[in-house]
Amino acid sequence: MRLERRTDVPAGVVVIAPICAIVAALAISGILIAFAGVNPLEAYRQIVVSAFGSRLSITETLARTTPLIFTGLAAAVAFRVQLWNIGAEGQFYVGALMAAALGHAALAGLPSALAIPVLMLAGAAAGALLLLGPVLLRLRFGVDEVVTTLLLNFVAILFISMMIEGPLKDPLAFGWPQSVPISPDVALPKLVAKTRLHIGLLIAIAAAVIVWSVQARTVFGFESRAAGLSPRAATFAGLSLSRTLIVTAGLSGALAGLAGMIEVTGLKGYVTTDLSPGYGYSGIVVAMLAAQHPLGVVAAALFVAIVFVGADGMSRALGVPSFIADVIVAISLLTMLIALLFTNYRVRR
Amino acid sequence: MNRNIALELKGITKTFGALRANSDISLVLHEGEVLALLGENGAGKTTLMNILFGHYVADAGSSVVFGKALPPGSPRAAIAAGVGMVHQHFTLAANMTVLENVMIGTEWLGSWRSNRDAGRDKLVAIAEKFGLIVDPAARIGDLSIGERQRVEILKALYRDARILILDEPTAVLTQIEAERLFVTLRGMAKDGLSLVFISHKLGEVMQAADRVVVLRGGRVVAERDAARTNRGELAELMVGRRVSRPVRQASKPGPVVLSAEAIDVVEDGRARLDGISFEVRAGEILGIIGVAGNGQAALGNLCAGLARPARGRMMLDGRPLEKASAKALVAAGVGRIPEDRLAEGVVGEMNVWENAVLERARERRFSHHGIVDRRAARTYAGELIERFDIRGAAPETRTRLLSGGNMQKLILGRNLAASPHLLIANQPTRGLDEGAIAAIHQELLEARKNGVGILLISEDLDEVTALADRVQAIYKGRLSAAMATNRIDAKAIGLMMAGMWEDRA
Numbered sequence: 001m002r003l004e005r006r007t008d009v010p011a012g013v014v015v016i017a018p019i020c021a022i023v024a025a026l027a028i029s030g031i032l033i034a035f036a037g038v039n040p041l042e043a044y045r046q047i048v049v050s051a052f053g054s055r056l057s058i059t060e061t062l063a064r065t066t067p068l069i070f071t072g073l074a075a076a077v078a079f080r081v082q083l084w085n086i087g088a089e090g091q092f093y094v095g096a097l098m099a100a101a102l103g104h105a106a107l108a109g110l111p112s113a114l115a116i117p118v119l120m121l122a123g124a125a126a127g128a129l130l131l132l133g134p135v136l137l138r139l140r141f142g143v144d145e146v147v148t149t150l151l152l153n154f155v156a157i158l159f160i161s162m163m164i165e166g167p168l169k170d171p172l173a174f175g176w177p178q179s180v181p182i183s184p185d186v187a188l189p190k191l192v193a194k195t196r197l198h199i200g201l202l203i204a205i206a207a208a209v210i211v212w213s214v215q216a217r218t219v220f221g222f223e224s225r226a227a228g229l230s231p232r233a234a235t236f237a238g239l240s241l242s243r244t245l246i247v248t249a250g251l252s253g254a255l256a257g258l259a260g261m262i263e264v265t266g267l268k269g270y271v272t273t274d275l276s277p278g279y280g281y282s283g284i285v286v287a288m289l290a291a292q293h294p295l296g297v298v299a300a301a302l303f304v305a306i307v308f309v310g311a312d313g314m315s316r317a318l319g320v321p322s323f324i325a326d327v328i329v330a331i332s333l334l335t336m337l338i339a340l341l342f343t344n345y346r347v348r349r
Numbered sequence: 350m351n352r353n354i355a356l357e358l359k360g361i362t363k364t365f366g367a368l369r370a371n372s373d374i375s376l377v378l379h380e381g382e383v384l385a386l387l388g389e390n391g392a393g394k395t396t397l398m399n400i401l402f403g404h405y406v407a408d409a410g411s412s413v414v415f416g417k418a419l420p421p422g423s424p425r426a427a428i429a430a431g432v433g434m435v436h437q438h439f440t441l442a443a444n445m446t447v448l449e450n451v452m453i454g455t456e457w458l459g460s461w462r463s464n465r466d467a468g469r470d471k472l473v474a475i476a477e478k479f480g481l482i483v484d485p486a487a488r489i490g491d492l493s494i495g496e497r498q499r500v501e502i503l504k505a506l507y508r509d510a511r512i513l514i515l516d517e518p519t520a521v522l523t524q525i526e527a528e529r530l531f532v533t534l535r536g537m538a539k540d541g542l543s544l545v546f547i548s549h550k551l552g553e554v555m556q557a558a559d560r561v562v563v564l565r566g567g568r569v570v571a572e573r574d575a576a577r578t579n580r581g582e583l584a585e586l587m588v589g590r591r592v593s594r595p596v597r598q599a600s601k602p603g604p605v606v607l608s609a610e611a612i613d614v615v616e617d618g619r620a621r622l623d624g625i626s627f628e629v630r631a632g633e634i635l636g637i638i639g640v641a642g643n644g645q646a647a648l649g650n651l652c653a654g655l656a657r658p659a660r661g662r663m664m665l666d667g668r669p670l671e672k673a674s675a676k677a678l679v680a681a682g683v684g685r686i687p688e689d690r691l692a693e694g695v696v697g698e699m700n701v702w703e704n705a706v707l708e709r710a711r712e713r714r715f716s717h718h719g720i721v722d723r724r725a726a727r728t729y730a731g732e733l734i735e736r737f738d739i740r741g742a743a744p745e746t747r748t749r750l751l752s753g754g755n756m757q758k759l760i761l762g763r764n765l766a767a768s769p770h771l772l773i774a775n776q777p778t779r780g781l782d783e784g785a786i787a788a789i790h791q792e793l794l795e796a797r798k799n800g801v802g803i804l805l806i807s808e809d810l811d812e813v814t815a816l817a818d819r820v821q822a823i824y825k826g827r828l829s830a831a832m833a834t835n836r837i838d839a840k841a842i843g844l845m846m847a848g849m850w851e852d853r854a
Contacts, residue, residue, distance in 0.1 A: 219711055235693075236685070
């Protein structure tokens, strides 16, 4: 038995592969759930009910989807040009901090319609700047960006910690380490009243569509695809790899920074060091599940959000530890990688 | 011939999807014989040998080695039966020593220590016996390509191979290394080993083989004793029709298009080119001939805009070339054919139309306001396919599916379609079959006739003598003076390639 590269990948396979991967991941996770003494089918039913069972749970799931779309896009655009941005978590936090720092008072005089876009730009810029350093180090000195972006996550979070214990500390928070709150003028409007769902979801979906059209239609998208697939051929053709990497890094960091900014202005209202339950890292999984396709990212982010929100509810109802959510997502990543192998290769005897 | 049969293939058939790679192939290899398997790219030579070695399983047919049937699909069984294979692309670990590479996989995994001394003794004994001298302690990464191939052969012999299969062994070798290899092979055959070497080069087949089996379209079309055939016959059998490479007609060269004066190039801290000077005129081909690894890569990079001279001056159309970036050269109407078409020429995973416009996506005819005009690009790709006879290609075809020759026609086509006045062609026919070589040569000569100045960097003596008006040899980063090709014979060029020329300094 051996693997043979497919001469052409049929469109059907591209669609079916992720579905098979998720079914396989659920089957494997089911075994673990059974070990915990619960019928896996009942557990999955509970997950679905907890994620979709009520108006509130639907909005909760979608609110959870929003940051994952952004961080998923951040990973997807970077990975496409072989820029291994593992730092979306840190970029998320600096974007969030920007929202609190500027959104508290500095923009108070401005009307919301102006202040919010300014804040979005600021959050995006903060994320982009944080990624720029590692990219320049790679271009100038060949420093591996996996290491630098990963380590910068800890630097960023410690910096947040310093700020919210110091200059940005909320004096009214009874000593809790949290930042000053944003002004109500810069809070994102709710999408559904009296829930936590805000218009960030629409912005995220719009971002996915924009990223997709940039990649599919523009000269920049075309050239960066060439650069990602074959840096040598792209260089020979006269395309600038450094330019592609820098622009892509700006885009990737901006998307992750935007995630943090929107999480603060849409949902939380202030920054803490546990603002993100690992959105930056989950974004990598989302991008891989989506095979780095920007529209696939939306679906993959929804899936991961369902698993996380659903598993919380399921855990309360059935007593299976909610860590099963991490297990399901991790196994999906592995099965998806295997499925990707089979979309590009076929088995022959 | 009444020698023992070492290997017999009977009725081997193998299909990949709709492609019939081998159909009913039978052949016999005797002990102490050198058999050449001759055929164009895609004739099924490598598939056949991969079936024998157990990499593929045949749909029908069997292999018999020293009288015993070989179980299909098991390289391990093939090795145990005494079959060794030297792949075209070496399978050596660059960060390990020769001895480690040779011994890898020969010892039981669970054993506590590896018996290096015994291994070294055996390796040295084999190496001396066959004149395959390499230092067992040298790291593979430090060895030349020729030496690496010796290690590959030693690896097979170390496993007590009695039958050795070499897949295109000379594809990566210089003329001199290739000749040395053939001497070794003859010696091994004299010693009773049986050898099969796969090739599409007529000269070496005539030179090294006892017997030739010609494959075409997956079938055995002929079998000849090397002593009783000739190149012309083999060429016709291989291609299935008469193919002759075109030869240049006399022409009047025009003004100088590209000139280099005393150029030094330093790459990765090493001096790659040392004070080279040359001139390319409109409507002429300047051939740069040399054994691989003498600075051709640096020269190619320099002229393609990928490397900057550390010293010296380049002039394009009489103007100094200061910012010779790849982009600037494309814009200045310089066509460039890279040395490695798959790594540098095209992006294999992209479509033909995307590769057709790879260098010029920003031009107004292919994009408007930063948006790619796919329709224009596809139409353009269709025109290239038509005009340059790129077979098996549609604008939407994934480029890596094209054969080497057709991929090269695509690269040549996208350069010539832009009506360049200078063309840099670095090893334009390396690894191509006869039919494709003839087509590429025809295009180059056509361009020359239309007044394009062509710098042809090549290792192929036949190619340079057929195409180039003037020739300069490259040796250890230095260039000889230019000689008119029709006033010099192959032997003299051979000496120049070995660095034997007199500087007129």
